[in-house]
Amino acid sequence: MTDTPRLEIRNLVRSFSGRRVVDGVSLTVMPGQVTCLLGPSGCGKSTTLRMIAGIEKQDSGEIWVDGQLICDGTHRVPPEGRGIGLMFQDFALFPHLSVAGNVAYGLTGSARKARARVEELLQKVGMSAHIDAYPHELSGGEQQRVALARALAPRPRIMLMDEPFSGLDDRLRDDIRDETLDVLKAEGTAVLLVTHEPGEAMRMADEIALMRDGKIVQQGAPYNIYNAPVDKAAAAFFSDINVVPAKVKGALTDTAFGQFLVPGVADDTEVDIVIRPQHVKIDFDRAGKGPNPTALEGTPARGIVKRARFMGRESLVEFTLDDGTEMKAVIGSVFLPKPGTVLWLMIRRDKCFIFPRA
Numbered sequence: 001m002t003d004t005p006r007l008e009i010r011n012l013v014r015s016f017s018g019r020r021v022v023d024g025v026s027l028t029v030m031p032g033q034v035t036c037l038l039g040p041s042g043c044g045k046s047t048t049l050r051m052i053a054g055i056e057k058q059d060s061g062e063i064w065v066d067g068q069l070i071c072d073g074t075h076r077v078p079p080e081g082r083g084i085g086l087m088f089q090d091f092a093l094f095p096h097l098s099v100a101g102n103v104a105y106g107l108t109g110s111a112r113k114a115r116a117r118v119e120e121l122l123q124k125v126g127m128s129a130h131i132d133a134y135p136h137e138l139s140g141g142e143q144q145r146v147a148l149a150r151a152l153a154p155r156p157r158i159m160l161m162d163e164p165f166s167g168l169d170d171r172l173r174d175d176i177r178d179e180t181l182d183v184l185k186a187e188g189t190a191v192l193l194v195t196h197e198p199g200e201a202m203r204m205a206d207e208i209a210l211m212r213d214g215k216i217v218q219q220g221a222p223y224n225i226y227n228a229p230v231d232k233a234a235a236a237f238f239s240d241i242n243v244v245p246a247k248v249k250g251a252l253t254d255t256a257f258g259q260f261l262v263p264g265v266a267d268d269t270e271v272d273i274v275i276r277p278q279h280v281k282i283d284f285d286r287a288g289k290g291p292n293p294t295a296l297e298g299t300p301a302r303g304i305v306k307r308a309r310f311m312g313r314e315s316l317v318e319f320t321l322d323d324g325t326e327m328k329a330v331i332g333s334v335f336l337p338k339p340g341t342v343l344w345l346m347i348r349r350d351k352c353f354i355f356p357r358a
């Protein structure tokens with residue numbers, strides 16, 4: 001495998017009406033790798049993608065493909081010369097062309113070779129039986145598969161995808177995502193996929209670049225991003241979170257869950273101890289006492305059930321602690337205690353994140 005990134009962007013900047021919507025974005029995508037640009041609506045994901053595609057011009061910054069500069073302040077390879085395939089939300093197929101005609105659209109060379117490529121791709125996306133059909137005869141999912149085949153037909157070095165699955169219903173979306181990933185991996189294409197859905201990014205990405213207010217705030221493997229978020233907002237982007245507020249004294253904080261060590265943090269710094277609801281454990285009240293403290297789970301805190309909801313695969317129980325802190329616990333079974341019930345909560349210390357309060 002080569003060390004040269006298939007795609008590298010350096011310090012891309014784009015402003016609209018004096019507002020920097022893309023503010024110094026740098027990232028690399030290796031051949032055969034799927035990188036997801038993940039972030040809330042309006043954070044600048046699509047604008048970044050459009051600059052890479054060449055549909056939008058950057059104010060500054062560089063775009064490199066396979067070690068070659070394709071766009072900076074002076075030099076600009078036009079969109080069609082970049083070897084980049086596009087698959088956007090409004091992926092509309094050409095209605096007057098058959099499936100074969102759509103997939104062959106961007107192909108040059110002999111008709112025989114083009115036909116072979118069309119057949120190869122339609123087989124890969126499971127659409128061989130529909131080769132002569134017209135778009136209006138296909139379901140949304142089938143159209144999506146053809147759009148993928150069409151985008152891949154000219155063997156793009158890079159595939160840019162902007163929320164390509166958002167028009168599909170939930171169940172179909174999962175299947176198409178997995179199939180798309182298989183095809184992209186088999187073709188060895190480098191993929192930059194824009195999404196605002198953390199679940200989609202975790203399912204598809206080798207690497208996630210988390211974007212906020214025009215900047216990439218964290219980049220890494222999904223496991224690392226989920227388990228070592230850079231700040232409270234990064235943690236909150238992937239799931240509900242609980243926040244236990246605390247103040248530092250002598251590198252320690254006192255909380256309802258016992259003391260936490262915060263080495264190197266100055267006295268009187270306010271911190272937030274963040275824990276996901278699935279890492280909150282609950283236990284029954286034993287005549288006004290909870291279970292014994294443990295090294296992993298610390299001291300239990302008393303909580304009063306505020307509300308419990310059945311969510312299908314799990315139950316969500318909301319509590320108020322004695323000090324007024326609100327907490328949520330996700331229990332992986334049916335557990336629906338009545339409001340007012342006294343229970344004891346413990347938090348997995350190895351799953352807590354401690355951040356200075358912003």
Ligand SMILES: Nc1ncnc2c1ncn2[C@@H]1O[C@H](COP(=O)(O)OP(=O)(O)OP(=O)(O)O)[C@@H](O)[C@H]1O
Nearest residue numbers: 016017021039040041042043044045046047048196
């Ligand atoms: N051509 C334009 N003119 C003016 N403002 C624009 C233009 N294109 C984008 N913007 C603004 O730039 C910001 C970033 O837009 P962008 O589409 O890149 O965000 P996004 O993260 O992809 O959001 P979404 O997920 O909603 O598509 C938004 O506030 C948007 O209104």
